[in-house]
Amino acid sequence: MSVLARSVGNAFRNKVRSGAVVIILAVAIGLALSMLVANQAVADKITSLKASVGNNLTVNPAGSRGGQGGGEPLTAADLSTASTVAHVSSVTGTLSLRLSSNASTTATAPGGQGGGPAGRAASGTTSLVSAIDPGTLGNRANGSTSSSGGTGAGSTAVRPAFSIPIEATGIAGAVNAAGVPINITDGTALNDFAGTSAQALVGSTLATKNSLKVGSMFTVDDRTMTISGIFDAGTAFDNNAIYLPLTAAQTLASRPGEISTMTVLVDSIDNVDAAKTALASALGSTRVDVTAGSANLGSAISSLSSVQSISLIGFIAALGTAGLIVLLIMIMVVRERRREIGVLKAIGASNRSIGVQFVFEALVLVVMGSVVGAVIAAFSSNSIVGALVSSNTGTTTAAARSGRQALRAAGQTAGGFGAAAGPGGGRGAFAGASRLIGTVSTSLGWQTLVLGVLGILLIAALGALIPALLTAKVRPIEVLRGE
């Protein structure tokens, strides 16, 4: 009978106890594997989120995002400063404008577009008609039917019909404000970026609403623009927009050199954080907000990093527990079998061969616990990851929700356009990180399994080593105890 066979036999000498130990080990190992799976799934998600955002940084005036919020506008000088920052490959500036349609402006005077209680005034007018029906959400957010209790006597006034403004973005290349290439479905990209340029790109839903095609014309303020291409941005809201040459947009809005958003391309994803800090420092951290990719990426990654840390701690704690279980059980077994160890030594067994026998015995228990634990992990890891991610992003979502409520409250007192940031629009600064994270799917891949089992075997070996060393201290004369 070999040492291994003897160890297997010894492991089942007390079947009830061994069964109980295997079950306890299986729970600890199952938890450890689930945590490892969660850790790797979250790490993969973080990588994919970072990859989806790429190497872009977005610079906005402090307190604003895109066309919303406050602060002082960026300038061409800021563009030059940003381009000199370390690790910055290129810098693109865009200007966001909101255009109200001529018909709507007439209808809503004197309050005008954005005359509701929230938001900001339109930057100009256009002959285009918005392709988006404000609906209940847009009207509610814009306060079209709100009560004007402040006028006294409880009188109620119904505001004129509200029309969603058309988003106009001045661009200096073939990419949008987020640094993503514009998807042109018909016609060509802009190629005349002079201040006098009359070229424009129109979103597909806006083109359909206004029966426009490539070559058609419309007006922005008093300038007649010609459609050079039609684009598809993926959503109805984003397709209710136009792109203009940057300098033309600045000229039309009488904001020469002004920029609302800078998109900075960093040379490597590893340098994004360093470039972000350097940009904030170069442009003035009180003047600008520098964000990596989307506004929610930071909070999403922060939430996922918390999950990653928790799962790593959980993995280590569960592994440590498994090791401790093995250690205590084996110490107990060694104490129980002191006399037997004495017998083995009396008949010529070396300390090493007895130690190896006890390590194998511990490993038999751990291997069985690992097999059962792997099955437990296979069934429970998805639920555990889901619970970890939702409990962590829950905090973020709650913060986002309170942020949206605060924005709405502010809008109702300050006046202006609030639909975009409202819950229905979902495009605002506080859009949920949980939506960005989506679903974190797990799978018990062979790499995870091998890594987990190796870790467990390592802990088990360490857990068994101390008892094995204890066997070396048992003197052969123990065999005569009680003789």
Added chain:
Amino acid sequence: MLEVKDVVKSFKTGDHTIKPVNGVSFSVEQGTFAAILGKSGSGKSTLLSLLGALDKATSGDVLVDGVNISQLPDSKLTAYRRDDIGFVFQQYNLIPNLSAKENVMLPMEFAGVSRAERSARAVELLSQVELAEETHDRKANKLSGGQQQRVSIARALANRPKLILADEPTGNLDDETGELIIELLRSLCQEKNTTILVVTHDQALARKTNRRFRLARGKITEITQG
């Protein structure tokens, strides 16, 4: 040949020093069947542990075929116990979850004997100690006391030792079975020229040995009258 020269083993208990073995000297020729008699607490088991290298003497020498085992390092003592000594205990001390045959194979496994060879030798030894073949694969804890002691003797013989030390080998057996075990040891001593030293308080057993010693208050004396 076994030579014991002025061996002392002392223990400290509080302020007192106890010497269960105090200046013991004797020698036994190879192939002798000898007994050490003594009352409980006379130091018999302590002396046995010193002769079997289970413990180290405080002073004095134990020589087996001229090799002083009192001065051997631990690694050599392991080899000495494995190759030159066989133990038979009062409580048998078999590994309970191993079969009779596996228990006998165990010392040979530690000596690096091949599996086939140790299996064949275990069967041969179990037959020599007259253990029925159908009990060879029975777990040790399923054997009777007499059967377990036979397995214990077979295990002691496994590596062809020069010396077998038996601590009260009949202490847990009825008279009839005890007689059989003594006869077995006696015949083995004659056939294999193995020195067998039995520690006992059983006068009847002692009378069947070639030489008898008495241990009292840590001192040993040979009993010469028949």
